[in-house]
Amino acid sequence: LTLTGNHFLSPGYRVGVAVSDDPLRGFVDAYGDTLTHRGALLILGDARNNYHDASEDSLRELVERARHAYWLNPEAHGDWGTGDSAADDYAEIIDMFECRNATQLSAVIADLLPV
Numbered sequence: 001l002t003l004t005g006n007h008f009l010s011p012g013y014r015v016g017v018a019v020s021d022d023p024l025r026g027f028v029d030a031y032g033d034t035l036t037h038r039g040a041l042l043i044l045g046d047a048r049n050n051y052h053d054a055s056e057d058s059l060r061e062l063v064e065r066a067r068h069a070y071w072l073n074p075e076a077h078g079d080w081g082t083g084d085s086a087a088d089d090y091a092e093i094i095d096m097f098e099c100r101n102a103t104q105l106s107a108v109i110a111d112l113l114p115v
Contacts, residue, residue, distance in 0.1 A: 024058035032065065041066040043094070046075045047087035054086040056093060063094050072099035072108065 035041060041062055049055075063069040073080065073087055077098045080087030090096060097108045 022053060022055050022058070024055040024062070028058045028061055032062065035062060035065045037065070037067050039066055041069040041094075043069075043071040045071075045073065046085070047071070047073055047080070047090050047096070048084045049086050051084045054089055056086075056089060059090055059093050068112075069094050070108075070112065071096040072105070073097065074100050076100065 071090060071094045073096055075085070075087070075098070079085060080091065080096075081089075087096060097104070099105050099108055
């Protein structure tokens with residue numbers, strides 16, 4: 001299951017759109033029961049919440065359901081936690097990686113995949 005912005009990519013590549021200002025809660029409600037300890041959760045996004053509730057409980061619930069959970073954040077690490085960014089808070093719940101370019105993506109993949 002992948003959450004990117006306000007869009008979900010679920011098994012079978014169905015796309016859903018969050019209908020509220022709380023995409024993490026919407027993701028739990030729409031797809032949470034399909035995520036199990038056998039699956040992985042990959043979130044792509046800048047972790048900005050437009051000054052809405054950060055929904056840490058929803059993120060925690062998703063992370064607890066998944067065998068592996070990762071967040072790829074396209075913002076520079078120095079910008080995490082500034083303005084409406086909840087990245088610092090989320091990074092306490094999920095493994096978050098700065099991923100701004102192909103080099104960083106390659107490094108993340110190399111670190112996460114067994115060799």
